[in-house]
Amino acid sequence: MTPLLPLDDCLKRVLPHAAPVAPREVPVAQALGGVLAAALALDRDMPARAQALRAGLAVSAFDTVGASPQLPQPLPGALRVQPGDALPEAADAVLPEESLAWTGNLPQALRAIGPGEGIRRAGHDGRAGQTLAPAGARLGPWTALLAAEAGIDTAMVRQPRVQVMLDSPAHGAFAARWAAGFGAILSDTAPQLRLRSCRGHAPRLALTGAETAWLDWQEDVLVVELPPRFDAMITGLLALALPVLLSLTGAAAAPAATRPLLRKLASAPGMSDLVLLSVRPEGWLPSAPGLVTLAALAQARAFAILPPGSEGLPAGSALAGHALAPEPCEVP
Structure with a gap:
């Protein structure tokens, strides 16, 4: 034999x-599930310019110094903005409507505002060159969202x-x-x-x-x-x-989750044994080594393979479990 x-x-x-x-450059939407062959990185500061976080007037905070209801400060040339709008170069804050008064078409500040109030500064979300996902990572829905927000249309993946x-x-x-x-x-x-x-x-x-x-x-x-x-x-x-x-x-090795076994395992000498692992608060609840049933697979979230030299493991032993499938929603 x-x-x-x-x-x-x-x-x-x-x-x-x-x-x-060999890697392929494909649209991000077609790369979902693929493994990145090159890091996905920002090619510019995000946002590239300061953005409004609220509706109001884009102003220079310096122009509102000393403003009060008793002493309104005129704001000639101030630009009305909505949330998400890019601010003019000279603006560093957004004064909300409730802090404004109007004399004809001329807005006036009713209070002083500090630099940065009501805005997201340039580079707040990320700096040019910052990695969104490293090479070897799987491109999932979270990373695809980041790429879309950053204006990244394609990715190099291995498929x-x-x-x-x-x-x-x-x-x-x-x-x-x-x-x-x-x-x-x-x-x-x-x-x-x-x-x-x-x-x-x-x-x-x-x-x-x-x-x-x-x-x-x-x-x-x-x-x-x-x-x-x-x-x-x-x-x-x-x-x-x-x-x-x-x-x-070329996938980066996914970190194994190590948990204690809730019952002992007996392994067949000279054979490798697959063990299905379901999760309990206290640790892994393993199936019988080498036995895959519909009921065990329905509960399993991970697996381990016991080597042929193993004679099993006692309850309480730490065992590294590997995911049965990629996580559906990875967090970059």
């Missing part, structure tokens, strides 16, 4: 072929082409959505990663529950073979396809 290949050896044998793909060829339509639809969440483009043309159903049933991989899964480099394409069973397909995606996708996209 041919010995099963350890998971780490399988990854080390193939991952050198999973170099980050590997992934072909999904799973026999089960339901599994294929899920795998396609899952890969797209990591920034992949679904394509049958010149794919860089192919997800397909296993061609045989012989155990090959020392991965509990997914022994027939496989990762290979075939004709310049990275190929992940996934078993037809639901549980084994999920295990293969997380153990084999996820490391490949992260490598192809």
